[in-house]
Amino acid sequence: MRPLAAKADAEQLQDLLALAAEGRLTPVIERRYSFAEAQTALAHIDSGRVVGKIVVIAASDS
Structure with missing residues (x-):
């Protein structure tokens, strides 16, 4: 498998944006570190x- 690169217009x-506003766009987060x-x-x-997606949490909210 190769990385996918796309040009956004x-x-x-x-x-x-419309999909996100309608709640129909769901990001897939595999793991948080x-x-x-x-x-x-x-x-x-x-x-x-x-x-x-992999998420690295830089700081705590506390």
Whole structure:
């Protein structure tokens, strides 16, 4: 599998915005990592087995 790169144009972005506003756009987040686990997150991405997005949380809300 190879990375997908796409060019977005204004019409496509408006369509995505409309889907998000209607609640019909759902991001797929495979896993969340703390900032301290960033190295593990990168290793997970490099494994090539990521199905959704990987999120690294930089700071706590507390």
